[in-house]
Amino acid sequence: MKSIRRIAQLRRRMGEVQQQMDAVQQAEIFQLKQTIEETEAMGGDPLGDLAKQLMQELSERKIQLEIARQE
Numbered sequence: 001m002k003s004i005r006r007i008a009q010l011r012r013r014m015g016e017v018q019q020q021m022d023a024v025q026q027a028e029i030f031q032l033k034q035t036i037e038e039t040e041a042m043g044g045d046p047l048g049d050l051a052k053q054l055m056q057e058l059s060e061r062k063i064q065l066e067i068a069r070q071e
Contacts, residue, residue, distance in 0.1 A: 024030055039046040 036046045
């Protein structure tokens with residue numbers, strides 16, 4: 001009898017753990033991590049691309065600031 005109860009407890013706990021895992025996998029940070037890993041697996045450099053994009057945006061903003069200062 002004890003083993004049957006224990007099995008039932010373990011099954012309930014497994015269900016709870018599965019729900020927690022599902023919640024984690026739905027989180028945005030997990031999705032971002034997966035996207036980065038997939039892109040890297042295909043030979044991409046997503047963080048490098050992001051850095052380049054940010055540097056480009058900074059350069060554009062600096063130019064806009066200089067133009068605004070001259071006006």
